[in-house]
Structures are given as structure tokens and as C-alpha cells.
Amino acid sequence: GAVVSQHPSWVICKSGTSVKIECRSLDFQATTMFWYRQFPKQSLMLMATSNEGSKATYEQGVEKDKFLINHASLTLSTLTVTSAHPEDSSFYICSARETRQGGTDTQYFGPGTRLTVL
């Protein structure tokens, strides 16, 4: 299947600082990427949909000014957690949508980024 990478795989930062997470589709182009967050023992929660060349669409309750998303190319989307606080500590996962011939598509997920805010 298609490969999606994330960088970094883990990051520890001080409260009040900003952290950028990169998501790349390695062997396909993705006009649409997605960002999820997962707290311990919980399911994945969709945060936002990232469209190449346009503004991201955020799910209800997700602060767009705190979680900045940029999708500048067909293979790269970035999530910046601004002014991070301990409650932002979580597992952040991206996915990229691969469109196939015949009209169906699927999402391939990155390995995730573990963010710990001290």
C-alpha cells in the first residue's frame, strides 16, 4: 500500500512553545490530507481536513488559531501546535487520501507523532 511518513516521531517541548509536525505522502500525490488526535485508551478524533492550496476545514471544537495547518504541496501537509500546553499532549496522526481509478479512494495513515508538553 501507499506510504505516509510523519516527522518527528516524538517531541517534547516546554509549555508556551510551538511545535511543527510534518506529514508526507511518499509514493503518491494527495490533494487531501487529514489530521487526527488520539488520547490514551481512546479512538482517533478527526481534527481537520487539509486541502492542497486552500484553507483547512476544522472539525467543531478544534481551534484553528491554535492548530495551524498548511498544505503547500501535493505531498506535504504540516500541523503547527501554537503555544502548546500540557493538555495538548497527545498522539497526532495524519493521513493522506489516495484516489484510485474507478472512483474509490482510501486513506493511508502516518505512524503518528507523540507530543509531550511539559
Next chain:
Amino acid sequence: DAKTTQPPSMDCAEGRAANLPCNHSTISGNEYVYWYRQIHSQGPQYIIHGLKNNETNEMASLIITEDRKSSTLILPHATLRDTAVYYCIVRGNTGNQFYFGTGTSLTVIP
């Protein structure tokens, strides 16, 4: 998008077939059934998806009932590495987002 219902947990003996059910009674005609799994502390892994016909690939088989209100993911010969949380997701072909439910935690027992 239609909601799905899965049992919270299941056990399966190593080497036996694992049959994971999913109920999606409100599915509409253009919605696909997708299956993913997540091994601890990793991103979800795509397994298989289908519309109304049964599907098979190198990982699993997907059996969708004729009325499409439920489906079963079959891992034909479960191994210890198949221990994971399995998610059944229903999504329209023209839609974008996947909304994850709580999934089924499958434990393969030696």
C-alpha cells in the same frame, strides 16, 4: 455518514480464523465499508474496503450481507501480530472524512 457498532473486544486462538463483526444498519446505497487496524502506538493500517460484493486481499476477506446492514472481517489464520484494535468505518464515496468509532480490540492467544 452511517454509524457503526462493533463488539469492544474479542479473543482468537493463534492459527484460527478471526471473524470480526460490524453492524451498520443505517448505511446508504453509496457508502463503502472500510476496515483499518491499529497496533499499539502506531498509525492505523488499511486492511480492506468494499461496497456490496465480498472482497479478498492478501490480508483479509470482507463479507458484506446482502442487505448491507452488517459485515464481517475475516483474518483466515490469525497470528500474534494480528493483535490490534480493528475499526470498521462507513463512508460515502464522495465524502472525505473518516470518523472512527471505538473499534474491536482483538487479542490473539498463543
